[in-house]
Amino acid sequence: MPTLILRRFGFAAFTIAFVSLVMFAAVEALPGNVCTSFLQRFAQGPRLERCIEQQGLDRPALVRYGDWVAGAAQGDFGYSLKKRKPVNELIWERFRNTALLGGIAALLAIPLAIFLGIAAGVRRDRPVDLSLSGAAMLAMTIPEFVTATALIYVFAILLQWFPAVTIVSPGASVLQMLPNIVLPVIVLSAVLIAHIMRMVRASVIDVMASDYVQMARLKGVPERQIIRKHVVPNAMIPALNVIALTIAWLLAGVVVVEKVFNYPGLGTLMIQAIYDRDLPMVQAVALIFSVIYVAVNLLADLAALVLDPRLRRKGH
């Protein structure tokens, strides 16, 4: 068991190291360098020299990669060209905002999705199931920027209940942020709920058809108890990986949703940095996203180990 856990951690560390290498190499492969792509037609004379010196571009690529990784490991992501500030000064309050948005969406969506999934699975092919599954299909097929735009139109432009876009600064208090995250949370949750619910439903249907559930029924165990004691715990194991994947999806979804709602999180920071060709910032945010992605998957793996004794045996 400890070796298994260690191995999972090892994999995670290797993945992050690999991602960092790919990201660094990708930036190196761009035409020009960090300074010329940012300065554009101002990339000449003393301005270019100052930038090259400040970014340390006169050193060989391997040295710079080493420095970047060592810095990132200590939370120092270099210097943003556009904002003229160290990247880590800008990242953490936005990280908090994204975590707030994603966290609330996940906390609302996951329990609700599990509940709805079970309800649909247990009442398979009945009106409850049909309407829930239909709604889920709809939520999955409509892109989140369309949902977001529709919500803005109805709730911000027509009814004016919520702000259309966030206009408080990134460092505003959580209380200040709350009215601004209502619509984004709805958009993110809708997709989360749809994905998780469908998986839980499928899983519940599988378990309901299994021999041990049939056995329990034949023994006269009340249906409620069967569901609570046998169906739900067993249905959760395959659902767990989907939940992890969905949370990882949340990272991509959050970029789109933050952009539409002008929410001051990591997503808008990244998009802005791409527009500005502020490569140190792009690298930093991309690295943070990949670390979160890997961490969520690692957690799911570990949780599965805890829930399912079969996985702890050799060969898994």
Next chain:
Amino acid sequence: MKKSLLLSAALVMAGTAVSAETLRIPHELGYGGSESIDPISPQRFYEAIQNVYSRLVRQGEDGRPSPDLALSWEATPDAKEWTFKLREGVTFHNGNAFTAEDVAFSLMRTQSETIDSPTKGVMEIIDHVEVVDPMTAKVVLKQTHADFPLLVMDYRIKMLDAETCGNELDALCESGVGTGPFQLVDYDPLGTTTLKRFDNYYNGPAGTENMELIAIADQDARVAALQAGQIDFIYALSAEQTPLFANNPNFTVQSVPTGRWVGLVMNTQTAPFDDPRVRKAIRMTADRDALGKLVYGKDGFITSCDHPVWSGDQYRADIDCPRDIEGAKALLAEAGYADGLTVELFVSDISEGAVKMAEVLQNQAKDAGITIELIQAPSDGYWGDVWMKEAFFATGWSQRPADQILNEAYRSTAAWNETGWNSSEFDAQLDAARGELDFDARKAVYGEMQKTLWETGGSFIPVHLNTVRAFSSKLSGIQPVEDFSIRYEDVVKSGSGS
């Protein structure tokens, strides 16, 4: 953190108190929150400095300099010494009187090496400023410049209070104390910056009591915010966004000409473009009106004849440049390309419409037997690898006054002389214009230069772009002038609620 909590509290209150008396303007967050309230900072907070400070001279309705803090000005016959008579009784927001000392301070600090202001290059023409008396400042130039008032009309050359800034020429001055129609209350470039009207403004109190500059970096988000009534005004709508407001009685849409242009550049030193007949032939094949409509939409442009001086500039020459396929063919035949000519054009998505413009010209030039092969270059590294490196390529320029654009793009020694324009005669005309104190004579020289560019130049500048803005119909007093010249103090917001 504590500061931001206080700000948040202030914002909550500001949010609930939004009324007809608050004008809410989006702040484009061009420097991502590092904006400085110092007008000459490389990261100037444009929307704030526009309202907090005043200039010596500002743009009048005819495009010519009109009084702001200076009431009148005159030059010595050699146009090297300029004397500005200042407006009496002007005070800064902190109560200090505005004097010639402040003029000297505000002008000289633009030259600071440490501040490294974008205005430095232009303002280096100033040798020193003499304080003749408290209400008279004499600016002594290193060289002749008959249009010096145009230079101090720049939107960044604002008058600061020397005392508040500690008379320190080499440091940014971020006190935010000016003489403008609005004074700074709360500074938060990432969130909402709050201004309130300055009751002692020399031209009378502004039309609205408060002004909020709300940071929204993304244009789509600004559109949504205007629709939802979170802001009252929006700059630079795209052709796709304009219809959202155009037929809605709640909004007013204004389309105004600007000096921005996107163009295609032929290097006049490289074959086949070293032959002026070839350059002119290519430029003559263009149907500029059709091109403008295709690329920028019906109301998106004003046609130009390859002269970079825009329609709102007092020195814009009146040139006619209809499409002339026969003329182009004749010129090509003369230049030895009777059987047609094939050239490569490097384009990239670097400026609005650049690629589309190249495609339209490609089609129009076909009729004269010119084959333009488009080469799509990556926008990454474009300005280093393609621009001014290839023989025929796309470019884009922001608005500049005649003297500035002609000097920056066509003086033989200019760093951004992208056409490789090397004419001692043209350089002499540039100098002559600066030395000519008589307006009409000066205008004639600028006109000559523009005609030269149409006849023989290397730039293809089919149009100057318009900018489209939309605002709440509750606002009145926004003149159809380019963004830098809007006077927010004249804006009145009617009706209640928002």
